[in-house]
Amino acid sequence: MAGKSVISLDVVIIVLLIACDKYACAIDDCRTHQFSKSINSTQMQFTKEAVSREYALNGQFKSLQCCSKGYRSVEWFKNGKPYPWSSSLILYPQAENQTIYTRHATVNDNGNYTCVIRNDTHKMEHIIEFTVQASLPDSPLATYKPHDQYIELGNEARFYCEAFVGSIRLPDSKNFISWFQVFEDGMEQNIKSQELIRREDDQIVGALLIVPAVELHNYGRYLCRIENGNAAHRLEMSAWLFGTPVHARNDSLFPALVLAISAVTLVILLMFAIKYISVYATSYHRRDKKLCHSMNSSESIRIREVV
Known part of the structure; x- marks a missing residue:
């Protein structure tokens, strides 16, 4: 009996450790997919895309994150009231207070949550509108919408889209998310070099598209398509990649080059x-001299005839 009790206790401990690791991975999500420019920077900033809306199913685990660095303090507010509040969401100190979470979300947790980060001279804040769903949504609900970007040739471009889809437990029904490049004729090309992101037990899906060095053919419209089970329940979000406008060029050599070409031309x-004038004048002079010579010859012949 004692041996069985020890084995049972070990099993319970292992199960608890697995559960803790699962929640820890779900909570501490700020370490992944950071902006490349923020990795080696010490300035106060948000280190990845900050979602503006969040959803969860009633009774399910949920975390809200304010991924940032370079700050001295982090504060959370719910509907303008500082933490602690009348909500099941609590701080997660192991994530340096960048995350608040609950193991069982309820409708009482609905509201606007504001994350405020500060250093000695500056303050930054981000607002997340959180809603608890009573049931699975029919169509994906956008949590982060991509933005248009102006990127110069050779620089990095980054697009991200994300939506709440819930968990579909049917074997023949799956969620789909992908980025497409849309051309002028309406044709779509699926982009292979993208990373799919799933969090909170696949209830939230995202797609990260990074163009390391923009080339001319990369400019244009990009479409993020998310399907919840089938094509009938679809969410589409678009963003444009633009180059630097011509009138915004700061190249002092360009006007001088145009002026030089004009002068040479x-x-x-x-x-x-x-x-042309010289040739024409020479030709005219020769023709006039020849005409005079001809007239003199004719006059000489006429005089001879008279004599």
């Missing part, structure tokens, strides 16, 4: 004009 045209 003018000189060449002037030289052609002078050459």
Whole structure:
């Protein structure tokens, strides 16, 4: 009996450790998919896309995150009231207070949650609208919508889209998410170099598209398509990748180059004009001299005939 009790206790401990690890991974999500520019920076900033809306099913686990760095303090507010509040969401100190979470979300947790980070001189804040769903949504609910970007040639472009889809337990029904590049004729090309992100037991799906060095063919419209079980329940979000406008160029050599080309062109045209006039004048002089010689010859013959 004692041996069985020890084995049972070990099993319970292992199960608890697995559960804790599962929740820890779900809670501490700020360490992954950070902006490349923030990795080696010490400035106060948000380190990844900050979602503006969050959803959860009633009674399910939920975490809200404010992924950032370079701050001295982090504060959370619910509907303008500082933590603690009348909500089941609590701070997760192991994530340096960047995350609040609950193991069992309820409708009492609905509200606007504001994360405020500060250093000695600046303050930044982000608001998340959180809603607890009574049942699975028919169509995906957007949590992060991609934004248009102006990126110069050779620089990195990054697009992210995300939606709450809930958990579908049917074997023949799956969620789908992907980025497409849309061309002028309406044709779509699926982009292979993208990373799919799933969190909170696959209830939230996202797609991260990174173009390491933008080339001319990368400019244009990009479409994020998310399907919840089938194509009838679809969410589409678009964003454009633009280059630097021509009028915004800061290149002092460009006007000088245009002026130089214009001056050279003018000189060449002037030289052609002078050459043409010279040739025409020479030809006219020869023709006039020949005509005079002809007239003199005719006059000489006429005088001879008279004599």
